[in-house]
Amino acid sequence: MGWAYGPRRPANKMVTQILSAKAPEALARAAGILRAGGLVAFPTDTVYGLGALAADSNAVTALYAVKARPDEKSIPILIATLDQLPQVVLEIGETARRLMASFWPGPLTLVLAKSPTLSEAVSRTGTVAVRMPNHPLALSLIAAVGSPLAVTSANRSGEPSTSDPARVKQRLWGRIDAVLNGGLAPGGVPSTIVDCVAVPPRIVRHGPISEADILVATRELGRDASTNPSPHDVAPC
Numbered sequence: 001m002g003w004a005y006g007p008r009r010p011a012n013k014m015v016t017q018i019l020s021a022k023a024p025e026a027l028a029r030a031a032g033i034l035r036a037g038g039l040v041a042f043p044t045d046t047v048y049g050l051g052a053l054a055a056d057s058n059a060v061t062a063l064y065a066v067k068a069r070p071d072e073k074s075i076p077i078l079i080a081t082l083d084q085l086p087q088v089v090l091e092i093g094e095t096a097r098r099l100m101a102s103f104w105p106g107p108l109t110l111v112l113a114k115s116p117t118l119s120e121a122v123s124r125t126g127t128v129a130v131r132m133p134n135h136p137l138a139l140s141l142i143a144a145v146g147s148p149l150a151v152t153s154a155n156r157s158g159e160p161s162t163s164d165p166a167r168v169k170q171r172l173w174g175r176i177d178a179v180l181n182g183g184l185a186p187g188g189v190p191s192t193i194v195d196c197v198a199v200p201p202r203i204v205r206h207g208p209i210s211e212a213d214i215l216v217a218t219r220e221l222g223r224d225a226s227t228n229p230s231p232h233d234v235a236p237c
Helices: 026-035 057-067 082-087 094-103 136-145 165-172 211-219
Strands: 017-020 040-043 048-053 089-091 108-114 127-131 149-153 178-181 192-195 202-205
Touching: 017 026, 026 040, 026 048, 026 136, 026 178, 040 136, 040 165, 048 057, 048 136, 048 165, 057 149, 082 089, 089 108, 094 108, 094 211, 136 149, 165 178
Parallel strands: 017 178, 040 178, 108 192
Antiparallel strands: 040 048, 048 149, 108 127, 192 202
């Protein structure tokens, strides 16, 4: 296991900064850490996420190491605007466009064809999971960074995700660069995942966006979403 993109981050070798989202400089500091290749935990509309710059292979490799996450499990991408999609996605079909229009920003992750320019550190397959969160702090952070983020739940692999920044601090203190404390994440449940590469689309994981809502959105195109297992394995986000 492991990637050849750079050295793994040593565990417990740093002081984790706690940045209050209420502080005027907190957002800029968190964005600067991410642009410099650091790891920052922050709230989304579902659970607390742990983010790295998606374009930085070494930062994404460090994200895997901190999570103790198997390399074959892809990391989802969070974006702030649709304009950022071409940086991570090769193409967008009509089904995906309809789901984006219906549920973004929000707790719906879409598995799409991966851009060939996106590092294999994010996904070793030809696909990538993408979401636009419905949380002002998360959107502002991604916008401040100016680039999509690779984001997975802020916990060690095998542990439950959390909406509580205190739990994030407890679990990841000394392993990540900062926690952007925006209070409790409002959702508490990881996003629904739909594989839009599969024909018909597959509901990979059930979440806040119900199967019924997905079926309504895809049925209008004559493409009902199935609930068959999918080979795409992504982290909660």
